[in-house]
Amino acid sequence: xxxxxxxxxxxxxxxxxxxxSAAAFADTAENASKAPFNVGRSILIAVVAGVxxxxxxxxxxxxxLKTVRPNNSAREFIKKGSLDLRVNRDTFxxxxxxxxxxxxxxxx
Amino acid sequence: MSxxxxxxxxxxxxxxxxxxxxxxxxxxxCDAEYEMSVLQSYDExxxxxxxxxxxxxxxxxxxxxxxxxxxxxxxxCQSCGGEIIADxxxxxxxxxxxxxxxxxxxxxxxxxxxxxxxxxxxxxxAAEAALxxxxxxxxxxxxxxxxxxxxEEIKGVYVPFWLFNADAxxxxxxxxxxxxxxxxxxxHCKETSYYxxxxxxxxxxxxVSVNGSTKLAADLTESVEPFDASEAAAFQTAFLSxxxxxxxxxxxxxxxxxxxERIKRGVEQEFRSTVTGYDTVNEQNTSIxxxxxxxxxxxxxxxxxxxxxxxxRYTFAMNGQTGKFVGNLPMDKGAFFRWLFGxxxxxxxxxxxxxxxxWLI
Numbered sequence: 198x199x200x201x202x203x204x205x206x207x208x209x210x211x212x213x214x215x216x217x218s219a220a221a222f223a224d225t226a227e228n229a230s231k232a233p234f235n236v237g238r239s240i241l242i243a244v245v246a247g248v249x250x251x252x253x254x255x256x257x258x259x260x261x262l263k264t265v266r267p268n269n270s271a272r273e274f275i276k277k278g279s280l281d282l283r284v285n286r287d288t289f290x291x292x293x294x295x296x297x298x299x300x301x302x303x304x305x
Numbered sequence: 306m307s308x309x310x311x312x313x314x315x316x317x318x319x320x321x322x323x324x325x326x327x328x329x330x331x332x333x334x335c336d337a338e339y340e341m342s343v344l345q346s347y348d349e350x351x352x353x354x355x356x357x358x359x360x361x362x363x364x365x366x367x368x369x370x371x372x373x374x375x376x377x378x379x380x381x382c383q384s385c386g387g388e389i390i391a392d393x394x395x396x397x398x399x400x401x402x403x404x405x406x407x408x409x410x411x412x413x414x415x416x417x418x419x420x421x422x423x424x425x426x427x428x429x430x431a432a433e434a435a436l437x438x439x440x441x442x443x444x445x446x447x448x449x450x451x452x453x454x455x456x457e458e459i460k461g462v463y464v465p466f467w468l469f470n471a472d473a474x475x476x477x478x479x480x481x482x483x484x485x486x487x488x489x490x491x492x493h494c495k496e497t498s499y500y501x502x503x504x505x506x507x508x509x510x511x512x513v514s515v516n517g518s519t520k521l522a523a524d525l526t527e528s529v530e531p532f533d534a535s536e537a538a539a540f541q542t543a544f545l546s547x548x549x550x551x552x553x554x555x556x557x558x559x560x561x562x563x564x565x566e567r568i569k570r571g572v573e574q575e576f577r578s579t580v581t582g583y584d585t586v587n588e589q590n591t592s593i594x595x596x597x598x599x600x601x602x603x604x605x606x607x608x609x610x611x612x613x614x615x616x617x618r619y620t621f622a623m624n625g626q627t628g629k630f631v632g633n634l635p636m637d638k639g640a641f642f643r644w645l646f647g648x649x650x651x652x653x654x655x656x657x658x659x660x661x662x663x664w665l666i
Binding site for chain 2: 209231234239240242243244246247248250251252254255258259261262263264265266267268269270271272273274275276279280281282283284285286287288289290291292293294295296297298299
């Protein structure tokens with residue numbers, strides 16, 4: 198349990214260090230020619246990605262606790278090799294084409 | 306004639322039970338082993354329907370009231386003379402006084418005789434080990450549940466099932482599309498092709514099982530499927546010795562809607578799997594007809610484990626033939642949010658670092 202707290206603290210410190218370093222580094226002369234590093238946007242992307250991925254992982258862990266489910270299909274009771282298709286027909290009906298004009302970028 | 310059947314060892318007269326590891330009858334007192342056929346003679350009197358007996362033995366100093374007695378039956382243990390009270394569907398049990406396994410003859414005789422039975426292959430120790438294994442890897446399981454939890458009850462039960470065999474003749478129509486996109490100069494182009502699809506044919510189903518007892522939830526019994534009916538044996542009451550067993554209280558007619566629903570869904574899924582290569586597929590019309598329908602009555606083995614924690618009852622089940630173990634577990638909400646926060650923070654830090662590295666490049 199303590200180990201997990203340490204890991205959590207390390208990741209928090211890493212996050213803050215990255216944000217601070219990025220902001221400081223972005224101000225150096227070497228990177229003056231580039232567009233400045235957008236710390237705010239990067240933090241937003243990081244937070245959204247972090248929450249979404251963390252939710253996926255924790256909800257997957259939660260679903261493993263529930264193993265009792267009704268089995269609504271009898272597919273596993275199908276006699277092997279018993280499928281006999283007497284009609285197997287795919288018929289083309291019609292085609293529709295949609296064309297959408299691309300947005301033109303106008304430079305002023 | 307007694308309503309109970311007890312299997313006595315010809316060697317020492319102890320109560321023999323079915324041993325799942327040997328797949329034979331074994332005496333726990335003298336270790337003598339017997340093939341099932343040796344005890345077949347015990348079943349001779351099952352060929353004729355038993356005499357109905359609704360006599361109630363009055364318990365000393367008290368009488369069962371009309372409502373209390375409803376649904377209960379009373380038997381007398383042949384070994385110790387103790388009174389065994391069981392509900393009207395109980396087919397095998399043990400004497401609460403001397404622990405001898407008993408089989409209620411009338412419950413599985415005549416028209417009530419099961420067609421097949423799948424013997425137990427896993428014993429009680431395997432069920433307990435499976436429960437411990439079930440707890441492993443569950444990071445959100447409360448630690449207190451794992452450490453302090455005691456199993457209150459483990460019982461090997463032969464559960465009544467109705468097995469449905471049928472040939473399904475189906476005719477299914479679908480509408481499907483294929484989509485193609487490309488850029489053409491100043492335009493985004495999207496071409497959608499529409500198709501009409503027909504699949505018609507036959508499909509056979511074997512041993513589609515439907516729970517025949519109200520004592521166990523249907524979703525619990527369906528979760529431990531499948532059972533391999535090819536390993537089933539012709540029914541003999543000797544298989545029940547040492548285990549609990551119930552006769553059905555849901556009839557085959559009452560089970561038909563569930564069987565039909567499962568077969569219909571199975572047909573739809575199997576036919577749908579033959580429609581490939583499309584971006585979207587929608588079912589338009591389904592027609593399914595069942596032919597050559599047959600129903601059989603079977604007893605399938607299940608280990609049922611129960612426990613109570615924080616006022617809630619948790620029931621686990623293990624397939625007595627395959628060892629498949631299921632059971633819902635509680636969740637530690639604190640652990641859930643700790644994992645969520647910790648992962649969000651860690652992944653967020655990594656993504657931020659990646660954004661910075663991309664900017665550098």
